[in-house]
Amino acid sequence: xxxxxxxxxxxxxxxxxxxxxxxxxxxxxxxEKAGLTPQEVADAMGVTLQTVYHWERAHxxxxxxxxxxxxxxxxxxxxxxxxPEK
Numbered sequence: 001x002x003x004x005x006x007x008x009x010x011x012x013x014x015x016x017x018x019x020x021x022x023x024x025x026x027x028x029x030x031x032e033k034a035g036l037t038p039q040e041v042a043d044a045m046g047v048t049l050q051t052v053y054h055w056e057r058a059h060x061x062x063x064x065x066x067x068x069x070x071x072x073x074x075x076x077x078x079x080x081x082x083x084p085e086k
Contacts, residue, residue, distance in 0.1 A: 014058040022084040024058035027070075030082065031056070034074045044073040 014021035015061040031041055045052070045066065054060040054077035062070050076082065 012057070014056075018058070019084075020058040020061070021081075023061065024056050026084045027062075027082065028056040030074045030076070036074070041070075041073055045069060 013031055016023040016025055017021050031038070036044075038056070039049050042049045042052045047066075051060070067082060071077070071079040071082055074082075
């Protein structure tokens with residue numbers, strides 16, 4: 001019997017030596033701390049699930065005008081909290 005492998009590639013963690021990677025890790029951490037799934041964040045933000053995955057893998061960033069809504073969805077008072085320190 002052959003073992004069936006998943007069609008999706010192994011999840012690669014963002015490179016935290018870059019600012020983009022630190023932002024991605026921070027977003028994922030804050031989402032998990034808020035007890036939300038990526039789909040719940042996507043629904044609340046009016047974006048696709050793929051968009052949230054891209055944010056959390058440092059492929060793209062949320063648009064500036066989305067930051068306050070994202071902070072609110074994650075239960076944060078300020079969008080600044082989303083961003084890691086340098």
